Amino acid sequence: xxxxxSEDTIFACKMCGHCCRGAGGIVVSPSDLExxxxxxQLSHEEVINRYGEYSGKKLxxxxxxxxxxxxxxxxxxxTVHPGKPSICRAWPFFRGNLIDPESLEMAKDFCPGIQQDxxxxxxxxxxLAYLKREKLxxxxxxxxxxxxxxxxx
Ligand code: SF4
Ligand code: SF4
Numbered sequence: 647x648x649x650x651x652s653e654d655t656i657f658a659c660k661m662c663g664h665c666c667r668g669a670g671g672i673v674v675s676p677s678d679l680e681x682x683x684x685x686x687q688l689s690h691e692e693v694i695n696r697y698g699e700y701s702g703k704k705l706x707x708x709x710x711x712x713x714x715x716x717x718x719x720x721x722x723x724x725t726v727h728p729g730k731p732s733i734c735r736a737w738p739f740f741r742g743n744l745i746d747p748e749s750l751e752m753a754k755d756f757c758p759g760i761q762q763d764x765x766x767x768x769x770x771x772x773x774l775a776y777l778k779r780e781k782l783x784x785x786x787x788x789x790x791x792x793x794x795x796x797x798x799x
Contacts, residue, residue, distance in 0.1 A: 653776045656764040657738055664756055665737055666718040672707040673791035674698060678731040679705065685729025703788055707731070733791040736782045739773030740793040 674682065683693050697716055699708050710716045717726045724730055738760050742749040747766040754760045760769075774795070777783050783797035784790040 653739075653772050656761045656769055656772055657759055658761075659759045661723045662758055663714065663718060663720070663723065665734075666715045666724065667713055669709050669713070671733070671791070671793075672715055672731055673733055673789075674705040674707060674731050675786070675790045682726065682729045682731065685726055705789075731791075732782050732784075733793060735780065736777060736791075736794055739769075739777055739782075739795075741795040742793065744770045744773055744795055 679690050679693060682697075683690050686693060688696070694705065697707055698705050700706070708716050710718075715724075717724055717730070719725050724734070738753050738757055740749075740753075743753045750760075750766050750769055754762055777795065782794065784794035785797045787796070
């Protein structure tokens with residue numbers, strides 16, 4: 647999950663794959679579905695049928711038998727990097743990590759890409775600027791990932 651410019655100083659993905667493992671987290675919003683379909687050159691329906699599953703109204707990416715996201719391949723990492731969903735593009739700047747210093751400390755243990763000595767204030771400031779610039783703020787909680795911070799900050 648590479649970032650550029652100032653966020654590079656506090657986050658650089660090490661490709662360990664931790665954040666691509668585990669069920670249920672990768673929400674695909676309507677705009678994410680557009681991007682993913684264009685990247686895969688498939689119709690929305692084909693993307694949903696091949697790679698998706700619904701949890702209530704929310705479309706999510708299915709997990710493979712290895713418990714990793716179906717798009718994660720060992721040695722390659724994310725195989726849909728340019729088309730990946732907003733929630734993947736937003737990590738590690740999730741709502742909890744932006745508003746809660748303890749959550750950021752837990753995220754540092756989980757993700758070796760986060761600079762270990764970054765202060766929470768700096769992390770939150772840089773992260774929010776990144777999310778705004780990349781248009782990764784949420785505005786429809788019913789169809790977007792809960793971990794995205796809302797477009798009201
Ligand atoms: S957990 Fe962090 S370092 Fe590992 S793949 Fe995810 S973003 Fe990269
Ligand atoms: S879409 Fe890519 S970055 Fe997101 S969980 Fe799947 S493999 Fe990881």
